Amino acid sequence: MNILATALGHVDYLVAVALFLIGAWILVTSGNLVKKVIGLNVMETSVFAFIVTTGMIDGGAPPLVVEGMEGPYASPLPHALVLTGIVVAVSITSLALVLILRVKSQFGSIELDEIVPTDEARGDADSDAVGGDDD
Amino acid sequence: MNARRRTARILAFALLAALAGPLIHGVLQLPAPGSADAPAHANVTANYVERGAESGGAENLVTGVLLNFRALDTFGEVIVIFTAWLAAAAVAGAVSETGRRAIPVSPVVDYVIRALGPFIAAFALFVIVNGHVLPGGGFQGGVVLGAMLILLSLVLGPAPVAGAFSARHWAWLRATGVLVFAATAVIGLALTGHLFGLPAEPVLRKSLMIVLELGIGIGGGAVLAGLFFAVSGVQRS
Numbered sequence: 001m002n003i004l005a006t007a008l009g010h011v012d013y014l015v016a017v018a019l020f021l022i023g024a025w026i027l028v029t030s031g032n033l034v035k036k037v038i039g040l041n042v043m044e045t046s047v048f049a050f051i052v053t054t055g056m057i058d059g060g061a062p063p064l065v066v067e068g069m070e071g072p073y074a075s076p077l078p079h080a081l082v083l084t085g086i087v088v089a090v091s092i093t094s095l096a097l098v099l100i101l102r103v104k105s106q107f108g109s110i111e112l113d114e115i116v117p118t119d120e121a122r123g124d125a126d127s128d129a130v131g132g133d134d135d
Numbered sequence: 136m137n138a139r140r141r142t143a144r145i146l147a148f149a150l151l152a153a154l155a156g157p158l159i160h161g162v163l164q165l166p167a168p169g170s171a172d173a174p175a176h177a178n179v180t181a182n183y184v185e186r187g188a189e190s191g192g193a194e195n196l197v198t199g200v201l202l203n204f205r206a207l208d209t210f211g212e213v214i215v216i217f218t219a220w221l222a223a224a225a226v227a228g229a230v231s232e233t234g235r236r237a238i239p240v241s242p243v244v245d246y247v248i249r250a251l252g253p254f255i256a257a258f259a260l261f262v263i264v265n266g267h268v269l270p271g272g273g274f275q276g277g278v279v280l281g282a283m284l285i286l287l288s289l290v291l292g293p294a295p296v297a298g299a300f301s302a303r304h305w306a307w308l309r310a311t312g313v314l315v316f317a318a319t320a321v322i323g324l325a326l327t328g329h330l331f332g333l334p335a336e337p338v339l340r341k342s343l344m345i346v347l348e349l350g351i352g353i354g355g356g357a358v359l360a361g362l363f364f365a366v367s368g369v370q371r372s
Contacts, residue, residue, distance in 0.1 A: 003163075010167055012168040017162055054168070054174070054175040056168060057176060058170065063195070071184070072176075075180045077175065077200060080208075087212045088215055090219075090362075091215050091216050094220075095219050095226070098226045098365055099226055
């Protein structure tokens with residue numbers, strides 16, 4: 001019961017962990033290069049969500065020291081760090097997409113199975129040729 | 136699904152399950168989100184909140200952290216996104232022109248986006264120059280600017296937007312963030328004796344910060360548009 005209460009109190013962090021694992025699952029299991037990039041982005045977003053969440057404070061105000069904004073303020077440092085992180089994530093994504101375009105123009109496909117045919121995939125192709133379908 | 140892929144999936148699931156345990160355990164050890172004793176509110180942050188507005192020179196503490204306390208970090212960030220464009224443009228130059236076609240949009244969408252363009256640009260400028268008082272700043276405004284350019288090139292086709300400036304001028308625009316940041320770093324060195332230092336005189340400091348934000352915003356927007364052009368294959372250099 002106690003651990004359930006703790007988990008409920010930390011639900012924001014647990015959502016970030018879940019998103020991270022979902023992103024990692026897409027990244028690892030998907031054979032499509034664009035889907036891999038999407039998975040990577042989901043992972044990055046989960047980390048950003050986690051870091052921003054650490055900076056929030058109950059009943060807090062945005063860190064703007066102007067009239068009408070009273071403390072406690074949310075921590076400004078995680079926001080600044082995540083801004084840096086987002087810029088890096090955008091850079092990675094765009095570079096990855098351009099590289100995928102290059103792969104597409106070179107190999108005619110963005111499916112890993114078709115770019116690097118495995119032994120079994122070749123076997124599949126053979127069985128396809130004789131009319132088999134084991135998928 | 137063939138056997139090999141199924142094995143790979145089972146292995147991936149086992150790996151992620153093994154990863155999930157420590158992650159969840161570690162996350163539960165942290166102070167609950169929103170509590171005042173979280174590590175993110177102690178030490179250096181407490182100092183930023185207490186004296187950041189005064190010594191950082193911006194009422195928006197995030198801007199103060201970005202442009203003042205962690206200016207070197209932000210300089211690196213500007214260089215990263217500029218380098219990403221350089222690399223993307225270099226790779227895109229080697230991609231052959233295949234399978235790219237303009238997708239016609241409905242006249243309504245076309246008209247609305249043309250009409251909205253100036254307002255989006257004005258909003259981007261507002262976000263950039265008010266970055267030290269209100270939520271926003273160079274990067275945020277730059278992203279709005281870049282989004283406007285991308286939106287316009289989706290509707291009008293990328294060629295007219297990319298053709299607004301020559302390739303050489305685009306390159307200079309994209310380097311704006313890096314160049315302005317480097318210039319302010321040197322100006323800070325001359326005025327205060329510290330690299331990236333901002334002068335204590337309020338008007339001078341504020342105008343220097345706005346110039347910095349404008350540089351980051353224009354550079355960021357142009358780089359984002361450039362990344363889009365690189366992916367859509369309009370601009371090769």
